[in-house]
Amino acid sequence: MTKITLVAFDGTRFDVDAENGSTVMENAIRNSVPGIEAECGGACACATCHVYVDDAWTDKVGTPEPMEEDMLDFAYDVRPTSRLSCQIKVRSELDGLVVHVPERQA
Amino acid sequence: MSTPIETDVVIIGAGPVGLFAVFELGLYDLKCHLIDILDRPGGQCAELYPEKPIYDIPAWPEISGQALVDRLMEQISPFKPEFHFNRMVSGFRKLDNGRFEVETDEGELLHCHAVVIAAGGGSFQPKRPPVPGIEVYEGTSVFYSVRRMEEFRGKDLLIVGGGDSALDWTLNLQPVAKSVTLVHRRPDFRAAPDSVNKMFAMREEGKINFQVGQVTGLKGEDGQLSAAMVKGPDGDIDIACDRMLPFFGLTMKLGPIADWGLNQHENLIAVDTEKFETSIPGVFAIGDINWYPGKLKLILSGFHEAALMTQAAARLARPDTKMVFQYTTSSTSLQKKLGVQ
Ligand SMILES: Cc1cc2nc3c(=O)[nH]c(=O)nc-3n(C[C@H](O)[C@H](O)[C@H](O)COP(=O)(O)OP(=O)(O)OC[C@H]3O[C@@H](n4cnc5c(N)ncnc54)[C@H](O)[C@@H]3O)c2cc1C
Ligand code: FES
Numbered sequence: 001m002t003k004i005t006l007v008a009f010d011g012t013r014f015d016v017d018a019e020n021g022s023t024v025m026e027n028a029i030r031n032s033v034p035g036i037e038a039e040c041g042g043a044c045a046c047a048t049c050h051v052y053v054d055d056a057w058t059d060k061v062g063t064p065e066p067m068e069e070d071m072l073d074f075a076y077d078v079r080p081t082s083r084l085s086c087q088i089k090v091r092s093e094l095d096g097l098v099v100h101v102p103e104r105q106a
Numbered sequence: 107m108s109t110p111i112e113t114d115v116v117i118i119g120a121g122p123v124g125l126f127a128v129f130e131l132g133l134y135d136l137k138c139h140l141i142d143i144l145d146r147p148g149g150q151c152a153e154l155y156p157e158k159p160i161y162d163i164p165a166w167p168e169i170s171g172q173a174l175v176d177r178l179m180e181q182i183s184p185f186k187p188e189f190h191f192n193r194m195v196s197g198f199r200k201l202d203n204g205r206f207e208v209e210t211d212e213g214e215l216l217h218c219h220a221v222v223i224a225a226g227g228g229s230f231q232p233k234r235p236p237v238p239g240i241e242v243y244e245g246t247s248v249f250y251s252v253r254r255m256e257e258f259r260g261k262d263l264l265i266v267g268g269g270d271s272a273l274d275w276t277l278n279l280q281p282v283a284k285s286v287t288l289v290h291r292r293p294d295f296r297a298a299p300d301s302v303n304k305m306f307a308m309r310e311e312g313k314i315n316f317q318v319g320q321v322t323g324l325k326g327e328d329g330q331l332s333a334a335m336v337k338g339p340d341g342d343i344d345i346a347c348d349r350m351l352p353f354f355g356l357t358m359k360l361g362p363i364a365d366w367g368l369n370q371h372e373n374l375i376a377v378d379t380e381k382f383e384t385s386i387p388g389v390f391a392i393g394d395i396n397w398y399p400g401k402l403k404l405i406l407s408g409f410h411e412a413a414l415m416t417q418a419a420a421r422l423a424r425p426d427t428k429m430v431f432q433y434t435t436s437s438t439s440l441q442k443k444l445g446v447q
Binding site: 040043044045046069070072073074076077078104105106 | 154155158233235236267268269290291292294296320322354355
């Protein structure tokens with residue numbers, strides 16, 4: 001298990017024990033984190049699971065693949081730390097990861 | 107008023123389930139017309155995930171969305187289905203002779219014995235970009251598609267997006283508009299490289315402007331756009347414009363189907379699990395659009411529904427013909443229809 005934290009737009013923190021190999025989006029949905037819609041169920045086809053990776057974690061999490069970058073075109077207020085949470089796989093190195101939910105999804 | 111097209115079955119929606127229904131209905135000699143708002147077949151598979159692999163199509167360990175559509179098109183080709191693309195079905199009614207009349211938003215009429223609603227998640231419609239207050243400008247200054255290029259003549263046009271529609275319209279409207287500015291959040295594009303190169307060439311020649319950034323707000327009184335606020339790499343700027351064309355992909359909306367008087371269950375059409383018939387006899391619903399206890403929105407479930415629906419539709423359309431159950435493997439008459447005999 002890896003501990004990750006999702007911070008909702010209103011500041012509420014959701015600390016969850018995430019299984020390695022699962023996606024950050026799946027953990028958000030399982031724990032009913034508000035603001036993550038994930039309409040396409042994790043297929044990188046909807047951009048409604050957009051998050052900002054906390055500045056301290058951007059290097060470890062890494063940058064989006066081209067397909068994810070294309071999909072981010074449809075998200076709202078995209079920043080350099082933007083990722084689609086269905087494309088971030090939980091792994092041991094990400095223990096302590098913090099991601100922030102944006103004001104709204106596209 | 108146009109002369110109605112006479113056929114056996116009208117299928118609303120050319121997604122994978124509507125396509126496979128052509129095959130099942132075809133085995134019973136029923137001729138089909140399909141209507142779809144998209145410009146090509148395949149529904150969600152073609153529009154949302156053409157290149158992604160699907161792993162749960164029986165006997166296909168892995169197949170991409172587009173490959174599945176291509177295979178279905180090949181499989182149904184012996185039955186010569188007729189497609190009406192770029193058309194939305196606006197409504198239908200029952201005629202005095204017991205047949206149905208289906209109408210499109212272009213005013214075409216089709217007459218048929220049975221209507222099959224295979225409308226999936228609803229019709230694909232342009233996505234509204236997440237710009238606060240954009241609604242006020244829609245239809246006067248903000249448009250999601252180009253019906254007539256003339257409407258943009260002499261305008262200061264802002265085009266937003268990085269896909270093929272955004273690039274194509276940048277290139278096509280440049281000669282018509284007074285000025286064209288393309289805004290995209292990054293200098294890389296999803297669009298065809300050829301159009302991207304043409305766009306950059308036009309920018310070199312000073313014919314269009316290209317700005318990296320995201321639209322955050324709109325300015326202008328009474329729905330008349332005067333400028334768009336754009337957050338770019340060097341801060342916030344205003345770009346003067348009086349027309350905007352945002353291209354942010356497509357989303358599915360139930361659309362007119364909601365008003366057809368069919369029994370519904372949370373925006374889905376309620377059907378029985380014997381015939382997949384709606385509350386109106388002769389009108390069937392299959393695939394993602396229907397609901398019954400235990401429903402799963404899977405392609406394979408939709409295929410099964412198409413087969414069972416066909417039994418009822420065939421009885422309706424050919425009341426005097428005895429229904430004979432046959433296998434495609436062994437029936438010479440089915441094989442003749444498939445063109446393999
Ligand atoms: C990213 C993603 C991955 C998926 N992966 C799988 C998978 O692995 N396995 C699986 O089984 N399923 C999967 N699905 C679900 C599968 O795509 C759907 O179950 C399937 O597309 C449903 O087919 P359909 O023909 O019922 O509807 P759709 O594919 O939704 O097609 C309906 C068509 O009807 C048209 N239409 C609707 N209303 C009107 C109208 N009034 N006038 C004109 N046209 C209209 C629409 O434009 C559309 O083209 C996935 C879906 C997505 C989004
Ligand atoms: S859930 Fe749709 S892109 Fe992540």
